Amino acid sequence: MDKIYHLNLYNYLLEIKYRLLYVTISIITCIIICYIYKYKLLYILTSINIDYRTEFVYTQITDLFVVYLLIVIYITIALATTLLYFNLYLYIKPALYVSESLTVRNFTIFLILVLLIGLILNSMYVIPLLINYFYTFEKEQALTDLFLQLQLKDYLMFYINANIMIFLLYLSPIIMYSVLTYVNLTVISVKKYRKYIYILIILSMSFILPPDLYLQVIGNFVAIAITEIVIYIYIITITYN
Known part of the structure; x- marks a missing residue:
């Protein structure tokens, strides 16, 4: 052996x-x-x-x-x-x-x-x-x-x-x-911590992008939209599984 x-x-x-x-x-x-x-x-x-x-x-x-x-x-x-x-x-x-x-x-x-x-x-x-x-x-x-x-x-x-x-x-x-x-967060936990995710996104984008209002607005909008899509896909996944 x-x-x-x-x-x-x-x-x-x-x-x-x-x-x-x-x-x-x-x-x-x-x-x-x-x-x-x-x-x-x-x-x-x-x-x-x-x-x-x-x-x-x-x-x-x-x-x-x-x-x-x-x-x-x-x-x-x-x-x-x-x-x-x-x-x-x-x-x-x-x-x-x-x-x-x-x-x-x-x-x-x-x-x-x-x-x-x-x-x-x-x-x-x-x-x-x-x-x-x-x-x-x-x-x-x-x-x-x-x-x-x-x-x-x-x-x-x-x-x-x-x-x-x-x-x-x-x-x-x-x-x-x-x-x-x-x-393996639940739907309630995801909704609870969503606001903290948004704060983290805004802080991250402020360091990544140049200090221009137009670029900051567009960048944050795209990042938050992507985050919402990810959260939505995750909620659908755990709901149907």
């Missing part, structure tokens, strides 16, 4: 070893490919806002190297997170029930769709809208002439940070629904 137990444990550890090896090889390959195509990647990340981009500048001799390094790290972390998630799912899948496996699979498909749609919305609308908002300060009348001379490293850091914060906003409904399901 002990021999069989040790053999199974060895097989599990061996599978973990090989999966980590696959992930490591994939990450190294991604780093090499991203570095080879760093110029094209930089062009893609900067050309989404071509209307307001004249020329990027850098003031230190190492800035350009840091920019390319940030691009490689940003894309590699995104790929590594995805690979780790899928390998973890494939590792624990044999131990799951059929219903649990279907739940995880549906959750994964929904998560991929949210991230892909979020990436398109960020690149085409959200981030250009944010840049447009900050760009308007140059156009406003002031006592002195103000001209935007954007540093490449600053723009890239803004792009990465904005993407991360907005993706967290996109993922918040999934996280909220998962928490509600895990805690």
